[in-house]
Every structure is written in structure tokens, then in C-alpha cells.
Amino acid sequence: MADTMIEVAGVKKAFGTTKALCGVDLAADRAKVLGLLGPNGAGKTTLVRILATLLLPDEGSARIAGLDVVRDADAVRPIIGLAGQYAAVDETLTGRENLELVGRLYHLGRPEVRRRADEVLERFSLTGAADRQVKTYSGGMRRRLDLGASLVANPPVLILDEPTTGLDPRSRVEMWGFIETLVADGTTILLTTQYLDEADRLAHRIVVIDYGKVIAEGTSDQLKDQLGGDVVELRVASPGDLDKALAAIAELGDGKPQVDAEYGRLTLPAKGGPATLMAAARRLDESDITLEDLSLRRPSLDDVFMALTGHSAGADGSDGDEPQPADDAGGGRRGTT
Amino acid sequence: MTATVTTAPALRRARPITPLVAVGDIAAIARRNLLRVARTPQLLVFSTIQPVMFVLLFRYVFGGAIHTPGSTYVDYLMAGIFVQTTLFGGAQTAVGLAEDLRGGIVDRFRSLPMARSAVLAGRTFADLARNVFVLALMVIVATGVGFRFHNGAVPSFVAMIVVLAFGYAFSWVFAYIGMVVKEPETAQVAGFIPLFPLVFASSAFVPVASMPGWLQGFARVQPVSVTVNAVRALTQGGPIYHWLWQMIVWTGLILVVFVPLAVARYRRI
Numbered sequence: 001m002a003d004t005m006i007e008v009a010g011v012k013k014a015f016g017t018t019k020a021l022c023g024v025d026l027a028a029d030r031a032k033v034l035g036l037l038g039p040n041g042a043g044k045t046t047l048v049r050i051l052a053t054l055l056l057p058d059e060g061s062a063r064i065a066g067l068d069v070v071r072d073a074d075a076v077r078p079i080i081g082l083a084g085q086y087a088a089v090d091e092t093l094t095g096r097e098n099l100e101l102v103g104r105l106y107h108l109g110r111p112e113v114r115r116r117a118d119e120v121l122e123r124f125s126l127t128g129a130a131d132r133q134v135k136t137y138s139g140g141m142r143r144r145l146d147l148g149a150s151l152v153a154n155p156p157v158l159i160l161d162e163p164t165t166g167l168d169p170r171s172r173v174e175m176w177g178f179i180e181t182l183v184a185d186g187t188t189i190l191l192t193t194q195y196l197d198e199a200d201r202l203a204h205r206i207v208v209i210d211y212g213k214v215i216a217e218g219t220s221d222q223l224k225d226q227l228g229g230d231v232v233e234l235r236v237a238s239p240g241d242l243d244k245a246l247a248a249i250a251e252l253g254d255g256k257p258q259v260d261a262e263y264g265r266l267t268l269p270a271k272g273g274p275a276t277l278m279a280a281a282r283r284l285d286e287s288d289i290t291l292e293d294l295s296l297r298r299p300s301l302d303d304v305f306m307a308l309t310g311h312s313a314g315a316d317g318s319d320g321d322e323p324q325p326a327d328d329a330g331g332g333r334r335g336t337t
Numbered sequence: 338m339t340a341t342v343t344t345a346p347a348l349r350r351a352r353p354i355t356p357l358v359a360v361g362d363i364a365a366i367a368r369r370n371l372l373r374v375a376r377t378p379q380l381l382v383f384s385t386i387q388p389v390m391f392v393l394l395f396r397y398v399f400g401g402a403i404h405t406p407g408s409t410y411v412d413y414l415m416a417g418i419f420v421q422t423t424l425f426g427g428a429q430t431a432v433g434l435a436e437d438l439r440g441g442i443v444d445r446f447r448s449l450p451m452a453r454s455a456v457l458a459g460r461t462f463a464d465l466a467r468n469v470f471v472l473a474l475m476v477i478v479a480t481g482v483g484f485r486f487h488n489g490a491v492p493s494f495v496a497m498i499v500v501l502a503f504g505y506a507f508s509w510v511f512a513y514i515g516m517v518v519k520e521p522e523t524a525q526v527a528g529f530i531p532l533f534p535l536v537f538a539s540s541a542f543v544p545v546a547s548m549p550g551w552l553q554g555f556a557r558v559q560p561v562s563v564t565v566n567a568v569r570a571l572t573q574g575g576p577i578y579h580w581l582w583q584m585i586v587w588t589g590l591i592l593v594v595f596v597p598l599a600v601a602r603y604r605r606i
């Protein structure tokens with residue numbers, strides 16, 4: 001059944017002079033993951049807050065299961081679960097108390113609250129820590145509890161705002177596993193992320209936003225096809241050679257080459273595939289450039305983002321442990337998260 | 338185990354927020370806040386040290402210089418201390434709410450199908466319960482430094498109710514402040530801004546007659562003074578109803594203004 005569970009049409013929201021959303025449209029089908037991909041400050045959290053009935057849009061409409069998030073907010077709340085960008089759990093309560101509190105506030109009956117809390121603890125491997133105060137939890141455990149709290153009432157629609165930001169790689173992969181089983185059970189998920197690999201892995205459809213506008217949309221493969229073919233990627237041995245390499249092969253590409261100075265890396269859209277690779281190899285050889293690596297590959301979402309926006313996703317890199325490779329000198333995105 | 342979890346989620350119908358449902362929500366939030374208090378006893382200890390210091394300060398340092406006709410200073414002072422203690426304790430409401438806002442837990446609560454008033458009401462009721470505890474402690478301290486209830490058990494009991502009721506109404510002022518300033522550190526400071534003039538330019542610690550004329554007008558009618566006077570009359574004797582009805586009007590006014598203000602703020606935060 002492919003009916004639409006989340007529907008956003010022409011939503012605008014400004015904070016003073018900051019236009020956080022400038023007319024966003026999107027739709028998510030039942031039991032699918034819609035990935036909302038964008039760098040810091042793109043407007044992801046703003047859209048999440050509107051969908052979760054926390055913020056009123058200035059213009060446009062948003063519906064969940066056909067219910068308007070403004071007019072029918074009271075009817076929307078029982079059917080959504082929200083896990084925000086920061087784990088919204090009470091540090092001084094135990095894991096179980098946190099879940100039971102949320103269950104009671106969803107107005108589940110007492111026995112059901114207890115049963116659901118046990119199930120969620122079990123599901124997120126928190127049974128052993130259930131009766132410990134959350135302040136003793138690791139970051140990964142907190143995130144799991146936070147996601148668990150949004151699942152206590154088994155809501156058909158889940159809204160997850162950057163569920164893996166700040167997690168170590170292992171907890172991240174674990175979180176992906178949980179999200180995948182939820183979808184398999186029929187939950188519709190809107191997931192925001194700055195990470196291309198995350199959207200690639202989890203999302204059935206991806207909506208790319210930047211500066212409050214949708215700049216691309218489709219499946220991961222469709223987005224990659226927008227680049228129209230493969231990508232030649234090379235890494236030079238000494239950073240000084242990067243400019244020389246760029247000069248040597250720039251005209252072979254079918255688009256703007258991207259330079260990543262930090263890693264001595266250069267990527268070039270190459271519709272010609274192997275022929276372009278061979279030509280590049282010859283020219284680089286003639287120019288006496290020593291390479292660490294030269295390859296032809298399918299474009300990644302990072303290449304797509306680069307091609308669409310002229311800058312890499314997640315360029316802000318504010319919280320340190322970003323699992324995705326850094327980008328070129330593009331640098332300063334807008335401030336807050 | 339997993340078998341029960343894997344049932345496909347169903348569309349849950351909204352349950353209308355009847356008063357009974359709202360009471361349940363308020364109780365759940367109040368319980369959560371009281372658990373927090375119980376699990377950080379050091380906070381409770383520190384929040385009682387300050388009022389005890391005020392008792393000692395006024396009783397033994399300033400007290401000798403303050404002349405109170407008709408009663409000893411310690412008997413005069415304690416009505417003021419009781420009211421001051423519950424008011425200063427209420428500033429915790431602002432701080433606690435601002436902390437919840439910053440932590441994101443208010444976002445979670447607002448996304449849940451719970452009563453819109455529950456987060457604030459639960460918080461103020463939890464603070465009321467904490468005030469009952471702190472006030473009981475202050476009565477013990479007061480007795481230790483020579484304070485006595487001179488007016489019988491029932492008026493003294495009513496005096497305690499008056500103190501708590503006024504403190505409760507004021508915690509809605511603090512709830513509103515907490516929702517407006519949003520930063521716990523700012524909330525701490527901002528909470529004291531209305532408190533200082535109200536508590537110190539009042540009959541809490543010194544007779545209003547000892548103030549300059551221009552201040553007396555304000556000091557006589559403002560809510561802290563009339564509440565302190567009511568408590569003083571109830572514990573020491575004197576005209577009770579004259580102050581009590583004014584205290585009731587002020588308490589009602591504060592609630593009527595600040596409950597809707599704070600709840601409206603919560604809806605749109």
C-alpha cells in the first residue's frame with residue numbers, strides 16, 4: 001500500500017530576517033524512509049519541528065496521515081513519535097522511568113505502559129541498564145533510549161532529527177539496524193541527516209535541501225544519475241601537485257572538477273567512463289605527477305551534493321566526530337544547528 | 338519477545354483531554370519533578386541553607402537595630418522569613434523550566450498528546466510540595482531561635498496555608514519568566530528581579546512606618562506585605578481579615594494573569 005503518510009506543501013518559515021524554509025514540498029509513503037538531507041542550517045530541524053506540531057509554519061501546509069499539523073494538531077500527536085536532534089531524556093530518571101513517563105503521557109493504560117517499556121528496553125538492548133539513572137549512560141545508550149521513548153506508543157509515523165549525529169561509528173551502524181527493522185514493521189519515517197552515507201543506506205527517497213529550498217529529490221540512484229555517469233577520482237602523492245593535476249585533466253571532464261586540498265583529492269565527472277580514465281592517466285603521466293590512487297567509480301551522494309550546490313554537505317563539521325570525509329576549502333556554513 | 342513488537346503500528350485515535358486526563362498528565366509530570374528533587378538531595382540541602390542564613394542574619398545581626406512595636410523581633414520576623422523562603426524557592430521553577438527547555442525535553446512533551454498545561458502545572462505542584470518540606474524545616478529553625486506561635490493552632494495552620502498558597506501563585510510568575518528567558522543562568526537572575534523590591538520593600542523585615550513616605554505607599558499595598566501581615570496576624574494576633582482578603586485578591590490576581598500567560602507561552606515556545 002503506497003499511500004502518502006507525510007505530505008508537505010509550500011511550507012515557509014522565517015525567524016526574523018532568517019528564511020529557514022522557503023517553500024518546501026515533500027511526501028513520504030507508508031512504511032518507507034524519506035531522507036531529508038542537508039548541511040547544517042539548511043532548515044531540517046525547522047521542518048521537523050513543524051511536522052511535530054512544535055512550530056507553526058508561516059505559509060503552506062503539512063499533513064500526517066491526512067491530518068493537518070496545525071488544525072488537527074491534537075489528532076496528529078498520538079500518531080507521531082519524535083526523536084529530536086538532542087537526546088531529550090531526563091538524566092536523573094532511570095531508563096525505565098523515562099519510557100514509562102512517555103507512555104503515560106501517550107495515555108496508554110498502566111499495564112500497557114509497563115509492557116511497552118519492557119519491550120522497548122529489550123529491543124534496544126537496555127534491559128541491563130533499565131534501572132540505572134540516565135546520567136550514567138553512554139552517548140549511544142542515551143540516543144537509543146531517546147529513540148525508544150519515541151516508540152513507546154508504537155506510533156505509525158516517526159520523525160527522527162539527525163539520529164546518529166555525534167555517535168561513534170559502531171553506535172551509528174547499530175542505530176541504522178534499529179531504524180531498518182522499524183521500517184520493516186511498517187513504520188513511516190522521516191529522517192534528517194547531514195550524512196550522505198546514511199541517506200544512501202536508509203532512505204527509499206531522498207530530498208536534498210539547502211538554504212531552506214529543495215534542490216533535488218529522488219532515489220539515491222536517481223540522484224546519482226543526475227550526474228550522468230561515473231566519476232574519476234585521484235589522489236596526488238604530494239599536495240603541491242594538485243594544481244598541476246587539475247590543469248592536466250580539467251578539460252577531460254563533463255562538469256566542474258572538485259578539489260579537496262586537505263586530502264590531495266580531485267574528482268571529475270566523467271561520462272566517458274573508462275575512456276576518460278585512460279586519457280586522464282596518460283596526461284597525468286606526461287605531466288610527471290605521482291599518484292597515490294586513481295580510480296573510476298559510481299558517483300557518491302557527496303559528488304551529487306557538490307554538483308548541485310557547489311559545496312559539500314556537512315561542511316560545517318562543528319562537532320568533531322563526523323564519519324564522512326571532509327570536503328574542500330568550501331568551509332563556513334551558517335552558524336547554528 | 339520481538340513477536341509482540343513487530344505488530345504493525347496502528348493509527349491511534351486522539352483521546353480528548355478531559356479534566357481527568359489533564360490531572361493524570363499533571364500528576365505524571367509532578368512525579369517526575371519530585372523524583373528529580375529526591376535524587377539530588379544536595380540541591381534541597383543548599384536551598385535550605387540560604388533561608389536559614391537569613392534567619393540568623395536578621396535575628397542576630399540586624400535584629401537588634403530594628404524596633405518592632407508590640408512584639409519581639411523574632412516573632413515579628415518569622416512571618417517575613419516564611420513568605421520570603423517560599424518565594425525564593427519558587428525561583429527554582431524558572432530555572433528548572435529553562436533547563437528543560439534547553440535539554441529538549443520540553444520539545445518531546447509538546448509533541449505528545451498530553452494536556453498543554455501539564456508541564457507547567459506539574460512543575461508548580463512539585464515546587465509546592467518542595468515548599469511544604471522547606472517550610473516545615475523553617476518552622477523548626479524558627480522555634481530554635483525563639484519564635485513562638487502565639488495565636489493558637491488553627492490560625493497558625495491557616496498561616497502556613499496562606500504562605501504556601503501565595504508561594505504557589507508566585508511560582509506561575511516564575512514559570513512565565515522561565516519560558517521567556519529560556520536560559521537557566523538568566524532565569525536564575527531574572528527570577529530575583531521582581532523578588533527583591535517586593536520582598537525587601539515590604540513589611541517582611543522592618544515595619545513599613547520606618548520607611549520614607551514615598552515608599553510607604555507602595556510597601557503598604559503590595560502583595561508580599563499584605564501576605565506577610567496576614568501571616569503575622571494569624572501567628573501573633575491582630576486584625577486577620579483586613580489582610581487576609583487582600584492577600585486572597587492578590588493571589589487570585591496573580592494566578593488569573595500568569596497562568597494563561599505562561600500556558601500561552603508554552604504553546605508557542
Ligand SMILES: Nc1ncnc2c1ncn2[C@@H]1O[C@H](COP(=O)(O)OP(=O)(O)O)[C@@H](O)[C@H]1O
Binds near residue numbers: 038042334
Ligand atoms: N528559533 C530560531 N530563531 C532564529 N533563527 C533560527 C531558529 N531556529 C532556526 N533558525 C535558523 O534557521 C535556519 C535553519 O535552521 P535549522 O532548521 O535548525 O537547520 P538544520 O537543522 O538543517 O541545521 C538557520 O539559519 C538557523 O540559524
Ligand SMILES: [Mg+2]
Binds near residue numbers: 085161337
Ligand atoms: Mg538541525
